[in-house]
Amino acid sequence: MPPLHVAIVWHMHQPDYRQPGQEEALLPWVRLHALKDYLHMAEVAAAYPQVHVTFTLVPSLAEQLQAYANGQLQDRLQRLIQQPYFSPDDKRYLLNVAFSIQWHIIRRHPPYAALLDRRPLALLNPDYFSEQTYRDLIVWFNLAWTDPTLLAQDPLLQRLAQQGKDFDDASIAALNARQLQIIGQVLPTYRRMQAQGQMEIITVPFFHPILPLLVDGEIGRRPSAGLLLPTPPFRFPADAAGQIADAVTLHTGLMGLPPAGMWPSEGAVSPEILPLAAAHGLRWLASDEAILGRSLDHFFRRDASDSVDRPDLLYRPYRLATPQGDLAMVFRDHNLSDRIGFTYQHLGGEQAAEDMIVRLKRIHHQLRGQSTPGLVSIILDGENAWEHYEHNGDTFLHALYRRLQEDPDLQAMTISEHLAAHPPTAHLPELASGSWIRGDFTTWIGDAEHTAAWQRLRDLRQAYEEWLAQAPPPAQAAAVRRYIFAAEGSDWFWWYSHRNSSDQDALFDQLFLDYLAAAYQAMGQTPRLFKSGRQDEAFYRAMWD
Structure with a gap:
């Protein structure tokens, strides 16, 4: 057999x-x-x-992955940890994102757990954490997100974990360099x-x-x-x-x-x-x-x-x-x-x-x-x-x-x-249509928010067809095409389903809207306003003004 x-x-x-x-x-x-x-x-x-x-x-x-390894891409956390101070918006971002890990993992690391215990007070008053505390928070978030076997075996990562707090610029630079080496592998x-x-x-x-x-x-x-x-x-x-x-x-x-x-x-x-x-x-x-x-x-x-x-x-x-x-x-x-x-x-x-x-x-x-x-x-x-x-x-x-x-x-x-x-x-003479989730597509289409988003994508895509008829420069056309393709694959459709939500919904909203706007702007056209309805008016004014 x-x-x-x-x-x-x-x-x-x-x-x-x-x-x-x-x-x-x-x-x-x-x-x-x-x-x-x-x-x-x-x-x-x-x-x-x-x-x-x-x-x-x-x-x-x-x-x-390539862009990170080559030093051509950094994320907001990497940029923030290099700053000498943090704005109120930076602090709110850090109090959200830098605790975005299973809390039982945070509890494995006493210095990180101590920050978690103090977080409710910082949410009430972000200035409750000092600038150094925010930097320590970012370091611990990075360490906790590392493969625990690597964290236990790598000398630099071990040293930082044992130090626990008051990380200086040299330690932060060494951590970033080591991370880029890992990504590059x-x-x-x-x-x-x-x-x-x-x-x-x-x-x-x-x-x-x-x-x-x-x-x-x-x-x-x-x-x-x-x-x-x-x-x-x-x-x-x-x-x-x-x-x-x-x-x-x-x-x-x-x-x-x-x-x-x-x-x-x-x-x-x-x-x-x-x-x-x-x-x-x-x-x-x-x-x-x-x-x-x-x-x-x-x-x-x-x-x-x-x-x-x-x-x-x-x-x-x-x-x-x-x-x-x-x-x-x-x-x-x-x-x-x-x-x-x-x-x-x-x-x-x-x-x-x-x-x-x-x-x-x-x-x-x-x-x-x-x-x-x-x-x-x-x-x-x-x-x-x-x-x-x-x-x-x-x-x-x-x-x-x-x-x-x-x-x-x-x-x-x-x-x-x-x-x-x-x-x-x-x-197989005939293939059914659907996905692995319930065998249908309702995670990405069918909600009222989905309908509005697909309509905006359709309008953008039609505007692109009309613009292509004017024979724009190939590089410019390729840039618009890429923005459209990125919007088509946006995780916005996942997180704005009535079945899903995350603490970073506003950021997915921003990314989706940014790609719609970038496509219109690259064609020399005024972006057409789209609101998901999940954020307040101030959010959209800040994005589009």
Whole structure:
């Protein structure tokens, strides 16, 4: 009986936090996840050479990593820590952002915990913290966001943690330099592991947009009849094709090889995106089991042990025909993916890994008698879960990879490796439209705020078409196109869904509006005012005046 093939895909994504035309990021999450997750995830996998894994690399994220490493990008926190004093707005920003980490992590570090305990008084009166205290706060925020194994082993980071407070300019400069060194190791490490055959790196549409909604907003109504949309809807399939083309180009330049596969942002697919992907040389895509179930008109039922009723349907690749050539598609096991993403954080790492192995071996047993190995696709966010785990996920990941490497019934491999050995024989005649979240698009379209935003994007995109007819200089046209593409992929659509919110909603509002305004201004036109309705009038006056 052949071993069960297990394809783990870690999705690395942060949105573009750069303001248009600026070399400063409004939020520091790209830099901080590089310190805590992007390098760490690769290094853990590298310790188990027989475990092959897949990483996604969102192109706009890769650009930001490069810019940080080259000293061409800094975020607001990096700039603030170099200032001798802080404005009232700076202090409010720091009291929000510099505590944006799980508080149980803050409690591991007594000097940082002491600042957290004093925070309520500082929120009432930001001058309660001295200028030095704010600098200490920024340093501790950076240290706490570092991979804890690295924090315990790196001499400089150890020294700063032991010092605890009163960090001077020299210490701050040394910390920043060390962080840039760490960030600079991320992409070379990925390339090395790709060359060694242990890691497959796949792409994502350039700015992480929801491709079907760029092709035609009406697609949003396929899984959600009656969904609120602007009239007419946003309908620019060339933008979906452009986001794929730009992604393939940047990925090829960075990694030295064109990507074989693509994770469409949020697993969002529709039949219309298939020929666009095939036309740009992609050979396979991935989505969620809910999409496969609707495509086959089969609802995957699970028994008391969470085993699916038709493992032969879920645990295999499919072939889809397009005018530009065939594509393969795989569909993730939603339950196993969510167990890592959400459930296992409540268990010890060893116990969680054992539970996953037991479930995989149960699937292997279900597929007994098959001559072709089954393929279980586990696809999830590779960065946001670990702050809830024991030791940043280290215990779980090491235990999982060790068991996968040792178990003869399981073989961890990349999706391309499986497809090369076992090309799909099952044909999927029709692909349903939807995403991994509830199998629909309602996270990004359908709310009143969404409708207003898509209408503004549609108007901007139409203005761009009319402006292009005037034959503007190519460089100017490319700049406007980039601003539009960035707005299409903005995380604004995620955070302004009625289901989601964050402490930084106003900053996502600002970034989205900045890109709309920058596109109009680059065309020599007056920006058209858009208000999400989530902020007060003073916020919009400050932005647009």
